[in-house]
Amino acid sequence: MSKESLADTSTSSSVQLRNNKNKRFFKKNLLPYWLLLPTISILAVLTIFPLAYSIYVSFQRFNTFGEAVGFHGVNNYADVISSITFWNSLGITLLYTAGVVAVEMVLGLALALMVSKENKVMSYLRWILIIPMMLSPLVVGIVFRLMLNADFGIVNYMLTSIGLPAVDFLGNSLTAFLSIMLVDVWQWTPMCFLIALAGLQSLPQDPYEAARLDGASKWQILRDITIPLLKPVLIVALVIRTMDALRMFDQVFVLTQGGPGRATEVISFLMYRAAMRFSDFGFATAGLFMVLVVTILLSLIMIKLLNRTEKTGGY
Amino acid sequence: MPQAKTGMKARRIREDALRYGMLFFICLVVLFPLYWMVITSFKTQRELFSGTQTFFPSNFTLTYYLDPLEGVLSTNSPFLGFFFNSMIVSFFSTMFCLIIGSLAAYSLARFEIKLNKNDRLSFFILTARMLPPIVIIVPMYLIMQQLGLLNTHWAMLIVYTGFNLPFVVWMMKAFFQEIPTELEESAMVDGDSRMKAFYKIILPLVGPGLVATSIFTIILTWNEFLFAMFLLNSADMMTLPPGIANFITQYETNWGSLTAAATLAVIPVVIFSFFVQKHLVKGMTLGAVKG
Numbered sequence A: 001m002s003k004e005s006l007a008d009t010s011t012s013s014s015v016q017l018r019n020n021k022n023k024r025f026f027k028k029n030l031l032p033y034w035l036l037l038p039t040i041s042i043l044a045v046l047t048i049f050p051l052a053y054s055i056y057v058s059f060q061r062f063n064t065f066g067e068a069v070g071f072h073g074v075n076n077y078a079d080v081i082s083s084i085t086f087w088n089s090l091g092i093t094l095l096y097t098a099g100v101v102a103v104e105m106v107l108g109l110a111l112a113l114m115v116s117k118e119n120k121v122m123s124y125l126r127w128i129l130i131i132p133m134m135l136s137p138l139v140v141g142i143v144f145r146l147m148l149n150a151d152f153g154i155v156n157y158m159l160t161s162i163g164l165p166a167v168d169f170l171g172n173s174l175t176a177f178l179s180i181m182l183v184d185v186w187q188w189t190p191m192c193f194l195i196a197l198a199g200l201q202s203l204p205q206d207p208y209e210a211a212r213l214d215g216a217s218k219w220q221i222l223r224d225i226t227i228p229l230l231k232p233v234l235i236v237a238l239v240i241r242t243m244d245a246l247r248m249f250d251q252v253f254v255l256t257q258g259g260p261g262r263a264t265e266v267i268s269f270l271m272y273r274a275a276m277r278f279s280d281f282g283f284a285t286a287g288l289f290m291v292l293v294v295t296i297l298l299s300l301i302m303i304k305l306l307n308r309t310e311k312t313g314g315y
Numbered sequence B: 001m002p003q004a005k006t007g008m009k010a011r012r013i014r015e016d017a018l019r020y021g022m023l024f025f026i027c028l029v030v031l032f033p034l035y036w037m038v039i040t041s042f043k044t045q046r047e048l049f050s051g052t053q054t055f056f057p058s059n060f061t062l063t064y065y066l067d068p069l070e071g072v073l074s075t076n077s078p079f080l081g082f083f084f085n086s087m088i089v090s091f092f093s094t095m096f097c098l099i100i101g102s103l104a105a106y107s108l109a110r111f112e113i114k115l116n117k118n119d120r121l122s123f124f125i126l127t128a129r130m131l132p133p134i135v136i137i138v139p140m141y142l143i144m145q146q147l148g149l150l151n152t153h154w155a156m157l158i159v160y161t162g163f164n165l166p167f168v169v170w171m172m173k174a175f176f177q178e179i180p181t182e183l184e185e186s187a188m189v190d191g192d193s194r195m196k197a198f199y200k201i202i203l204p205l206v207g208p209g210l211v212a213t214s215i216f217t218i219i220l221t222w223n224e225f226l227f228a229m230f231l232l233n234s235a236d237m238m239t240l241p242p243g244i245a246n247f248i249t250q251y252e253t254n255w256g257s258l259t260a261a262a263t264l265a266v267i268p269v270v271i272f273s274f275f276v277q278k279h280l281v282k283g284m285t286l287g288a289v290k291g
Helices: A002-009 A013-028 A031-058 A075-081 A084-115 A120-134 A137-147 A154-161 A173-201 A206-213 A218-246 A250-255 A267-277 A281-312 B002-041 B045-049 B079-110 B114-130 B133-147 B153-177 B181-189 B194-205 B207-223 B226-231 B240-250 B255-284
Strands: A060-062 A068-071
Touching: A031 A060, A031 A281, A031 B079, A031 B114, A031 B133, A031 B153, A060 A075, A060 A281, A075 A281, A084 A120, A084 A173, A084 A218, A084 A267, A084 A281, A084 B002, A120 A173, A120 B002, A120 B255, A137 A154, A137 A173, A137 A250, A137 B002, A137 B240, A137 B255, A173 A218, A173 A250, A173 B002, A206 A218, A218 A281, A250 A267, A250 B240, A267 A281, A267 B133, A281 B133, B002 B255, B045 B255, B079 B114, B079 B153, B079 B207, B079 B240, B079 B255, B114 B153, B133 B153, B133 B226, B153 B207, B153 B226, B181 B194, B194 B207, B207 B255, B226 B240, B240 B255
Parallel strands: none
Antiparallel strands: A060 A068
């Protein structure tokens, strides 16, 4: 930050004088605030205002045409809490998030360890490995829908050609749920991989040399040095992936539309359905508020975790 | 001694073989869906639905690209319109984002601001990225309806500019912080104003960062589906993701057209991602990890 670098340069008295002048200039000047103003005002208009508006909407009653027809009190919230579909969706979302994030973190770290060596082949490999996360989740959903098709999908073709029975992947509750998880893992493991890789490449080398001299095994080095040192970086990956998995929508929209039944109806899809198909904006916004509370709580916990490791760990 | 050495060498070769073998398999898993998408777009429907799957089209066809009825590139298809709309929306929202966001990022990276004690302001900006879009979408829809902006590119520009701003601010902040403050200080001692020092010295130095950030923002906008689906409803306004989603319902079984559209939509992103690999980490993690 500017403060530290200013302090670093203040060796001679003339520099000191100049820096003091600059500091005063920085403090008095309103320029930094003017530079921030457009961003802050846009964010305020686009996040705080809609949030406030949706609090208002969540207390309104809506008719079947999607028109607000009067004050509804906390009834929308009561409706949400007493609705089985809401709790079902919340459960599915949390299960899904926990599952994919765990798998992606492990796979991502393993991959990063495999390609951390610096050479030409590895740099091309890295490019290939990150392609999935650059693609539109919608397109990814379409491609997997094609491949997982029960009748002419390539996956079933391969299964039957080695003598296994064909599976109706998207037509069966359990396999549909596992399929959207598989798609998520395919697309987002690269994110965890990339963050872990960046962390690996910035680790200090000294502890490794010491461990090698002590004759530590590879597994010991991984468990006692790499993972503890990498912890802050891994938490960054964990936070980002958790936030994104909680709001997952596109794949479900393309692959299952929440079905079969409600087996893959994640929370964003439930609220989308409430808002767009049934025009029940009150129910949707009330439900979304409760999701927002869950998200904020989870992120606060994780940011706390992050801050703690940042203070103790030496990243 | 020499025996032990050759033993170690053999072990290393074995390890390397195992490692590259596994990596080859993983690359296959990563690339196969893309390969399958591309070849499906060149296959005839009869071949696709025939009992045996082919790993290369036996009757190579361009029907789903060029045919006047089924081809996505023909003038009868709305696809080129979607593509064009996506280009407009991505380009302009990215431009707005970069101009507005870089100023804020510069301010956060360089000045001591009371509001930003302990990076509080930076975190406020970051929370806007963490907000699930679905929470904002219903009120946003109602607001755009009131403003009469539903189904216009203006609505998309406003929403995307706002939602990519936190990302741009965090990423550019990381790039600005890498430039030593002495550079602009010496320019200011030479009599330049701060803004002039910014234009003359800082901007050229963060050039690569600006390019990387803008490519990321373009990719994020290009892929965005939820807002576009809610706020756009006529085919002449739609961007690619909701447009392609419409294809699903329209041509339920026309996998040729669907995969052709998907292939064309993916090409720019894959090309772009090749150029920003190096800066990827900074972008995806909002500068939290040094890339």
